[in-house]
Amino acid sequence: MMEASLKLRLPDTWVNDVCEHNSIVIHFQQCLPYGTTGGRSLIEFDESEDAGRVIEGMRKHPTVERVEVSRTDGGKVSATVVNRTCRAGQVLAASDCFMVAAQSLDDGRVRWKVVSGREGSLLSLVEELRKAGCQVEVERVGAIRDEVLLTKRQEEVLALALREGYYETPKRVHLSELAKRLGMAPSSLGEVLKRAERAVIEKHLRSD
Numbered sequence: 025m026m027e028a029s030l031k032l033r034l035p036d037t038w039v040n041d042v043c044e045h046n047s048i049v050i051h052f053q054q055c056l057p058y059g060t061t062g063g064r065s066l067i068e069f070d071e072s073e074d075a076g077r078v079i080e081g082m083r084k085h086p087t088v089e090r091v092e093v094s095r096t097d098g099g100k101v102s103a104t105v106v107n108r109t110c111r112a113g114q115v116l117a118a119s120d121c122f123m124v125a126a127q128s129l130d131d132g133r134v135r136w137k138v139v140s141g142r143e144g145s146l147l148s149l150v151e152e153l154r155k156a157g158c159q160v161e162v163e164r165v166g167a168i169r170d171e172v173l174l175t176k177r178q179e180e181v182l183a184l185a186l187r188e189g190y191y192e193t194p195k196r197v198h199l200s201e202l203a204k205r206l207g208m209a210p211s212s213l214g215e216v217l218k219r220a221e222r223a224v225i226e227k228h229l230r231s232d
Contacts, residue, residue, distance in 0.1 A: 026140040026167060027124075029175065030150070033133045033159035036109040037063070038085035044132030046074045046081070047209035052126035052134070057117040062089070063110030071099045072211065079103070111156035119152065120145035130212040135163075178220035181206065185217060 034040055043050060053066040069075070082091050082105055089106040096102065107113075116123060120141030128134055140146045146165065153160050163175065174182065184206070189196025203213040 026146055026165060028138050028140075028146050028165045029163040030136045030138065030153075031129065031133050031161040031163060032112060032136060032153065034110070034112050035157040035159075036087060036111055037107050038082050038088050038105070039128060039134055040132040041085060042078055042081040043128040043130070043134075046078050047130065047211040048072060048074050048078050048128075049130075049212055049215045050078075050128040052123075052128075055113050055116070055123060055126065057114055058106055058108075058110070061110075061114065062106065062108045063113030064104060064106045065113075066102070066104055068100055068102050070211075071095065071101050075101055112153055112158050115149065115152045115156050115158075119149045121149045130209045133159075174220055174223055178216055178223070181213065181216050182220045182224075 039050075048069045050067050050069045053068055055063060055065045058064045069078070079091065079093055079101075082088055082103070087107050087109050089108050091103055091105050093101060093103045116138075121138045122141070123136055123138050125137040126134055138146070138149065150160050150162060163177075185191065185197075185202060188202060188205075190199070190202055199214060199217075200210050203210040206213060208216075
């Protein structure tokens, strides 16, 4: 079995339009086909000042049939979103691959982590996604048993933060300044750093 990290720009869903103009990182817990052309997703994101705009943007998007929202005491927003069209979801459902994680990026794209079924299924998935009108960037492909500590982006961001003094006491650069240099939203940068830090810490603890 193989696994891959893909960056996609989806041509016919709310994701690109809503996520490109807001700083919230949306985690897709589950994505399933809906009818013959659509898709439905269970998503989660942190409560913030942008949360209302994100929810309103989803509800007003012409491809969205309905949105159901709930909030938790832990500051999380969960929602189910039914999309009338979702070619990427339909392609994935028809493939021999499985999506194990997905999250929005601050440029409106989505990162998928997928695992292959049979040989050649990853290549076939990418080809079919492109035929369906999706822009697809393959970030990484490797054997599922191979451990990849950090993605290329995580490594770049973590190295810059360390070099610029983000981890010094007192800090020589703050999150907002670092985000500005990288052209990222502070919340997105914070998410990248948090995931990179967790990966490094877990690797260190496992090696002890």
